[in-house]
Amino acid sequence: xxxLHIAITIGVVILATVLDRFIPYILFPSGxxxxxxxxxxGRVLGPAVFGxxxxxxxxxxxxxxxxxxxxxxxxxxxxxxSYLWKRNMMVSMAAGTILxxxxxxxxxxx
Amino acid sequence: MTQxxxxxxxxxxxxxxxxTIPVMAGYVFLGITYGILxxxxxxxxxxxxxxxxxxxxxxxxFLLVQILASAFNPLSAFVTALMVGAxxxxxxxAMLGRYRDTGRKKPYLIFSTTDETFAVNYSASIPxxxxxxxxxxxxxxxxxxxxxxxxxxxxxxxxxxxxxTKGLDFVMTTMFAVIFxxxxxxxTAEAKKHGIYGFLxxxxxxxxxLLGSLACLLVFGPDNFIVPSMITILVLLTAxxxxxxxxxPVVEKQPAPERQD
Numbered sequence: 001x002x003x004l005h006i007a008i009t010i011g012v013v014i015l016a017t018v019l020d021r022f023i024p025y026i027l028f029p030s031g032x033x034x035x036x037x038x039x040x041x042g043r044v045l046g047p048a049v050f051g052x053x054x055x056x057x058x059x060x061x062x063x064x065x066x067x068x069x070x071x072x073x074x075x076x077x078x079x080x081x082s083y084l085w086k087r088n089m090m091v092s093m094a095a096g097t098i099l100x101x102x103x104x105x106x107x108x109x110x
Numbered sequence: 111m112t113q114x115x116x117x118x119x120x121x122x123x124x125x126x127x128x129x130t131i132p133v134m135a136g137y138v139f140l141g142i143t144y145g146i147l148x149x150x151x152x153x154x155x156x157x158x159x160x161x162x163x164x165x166x167x168x169x170x171x172f173l174l175v176q177i178l179a180s181a182f183n184p185l186s187a188f189v190t191a192l193m194v195g196a197x198x199x200x201x202x203x204a205m206l207g208r209y210r211d212t213g214r215k216k217p218y219l220i221f222s223t224t225d226e227t228f229a230v231n232y233s234a235s236i237p238x239x240x241x242x243x244x245x246x247x248x249x250x251x252x253x254x255x256x257x258x259x260x261x262x263x264x265x266x267x268x269x270x271x272x273x274x275t276k277g278l279d280f281v282m283t284t285m286f287a288v289i290f291x292x293x294x295x296x297x298t299a300e301a302k303k304h305g306i307y308g309f310l311x312x313x314x315x316x317x318x319x320l321l322g323s324l325a326c327l328l329v330f331g332p333d334n335f336i337v338p339s340m341i342t343i344l345v346l347l348t349a350x351x352x353x354x355x356x357x358x359p360v361v362e363k364q365p366a367p368e369r370q371d
Binding site for chain 2: 023034038049075090
């Protein structure tokens with residue numbers, strides 16, 4: 001692509017992401033009451049979308065080939081167990097991430 | 111800036127900074143990766159930070175590297191970006207109430223919504239003496255700075271990095287996993303009152319999100335499952351609205367997670 005085509009492509013990508021972000025607020029502006037159904041969605045989409053995000057982060061894990069998602073499983077178990085124990089988000093995230101890095105760099109080297 | 115605004119702003123900055131540290135780790139690292147990818151595919155050094163600031167959707171930016179390397183097709187790029195960013199529609203609906211009274215900060219808060227900024231602003235229990243609008247604003251601005259800084263570092267000196275960062279991007283997975291568990295624990299308190307069916311109903315939203323996405327991942331594959339997942343989640347939440355809504359706490363306010371320190 002030449003510079004003009006690159007600029008146009010980047011421009012439409014920016015436009016599309018801005019649209020995605022603003023549409024809910026344009027449909028339901030601050031001044032007007034939010035319909036009951038949308039209020040309901042606002043309360044349940046949060047919990048549901050975090051389930052989606054967990055799956056999204058793990059989407060490229062292959063359970064059928066080495067290392068069978070074992071490092072991810074171990075690290076997530078530690079994250080959840082430590083959170084149930086200490087209820088400290090930072091500690092759990094640091095423990096899980098460091099453990100995962102050690103696992104994929106030393107034990108489960110592809 | 112008046113003295114009072116100034117003290118409210120700085121109080122909120124102090125309160126929110128710890129919440130953004132995990133995002134800093136993830137964003138700087140992923141930003142560096144993006145900066146390296148962009149410049150190594152022949153793009154100028156200033157393009158990663160510029161697109162990082164203006165598009166500011168990590169997943170879309172990584173796709174952009176591939177799109178810019180293929181034939182010119184703006185319509186396809188537009189539709190792809192619309193689909194990849196579609197989950198922001200959910201974030202918007204979930205944040206309607208929280209961002210409602212943020213006044214002049216609102217347009218920027220909406221523009222700077224990402225998976226991670228949404229996660230922090232949605233789940234943080236903001237101390238009572240901290241201004242919510244300023245808290246949201248600082249989280250959004252700090253996160254965006256981390257991302258743009260990362261892309262710039264990657265673009266300028268990515269090739270000099272020797273530290274083995276393999277696996278560092280898992281920090282994002284751990285963040286979503288903790289918040290998911292926290293959501294689960296919040297609804298468990300409600301579930302205990304209603305027996306086994308109450309348990310299922312109380313966790314319906316989490317189960318629908320997790321299992322619906324998992325099913326769509328298996329059917330549609332890792333590159334095309336987001337939009338089918340969103341449709342599945344929307345259909346199931348709508349179909350089960352009656353039983354789910356009966357188990358939601360009556361108060362308008364959404365359940366706040368445990369205090370994170």
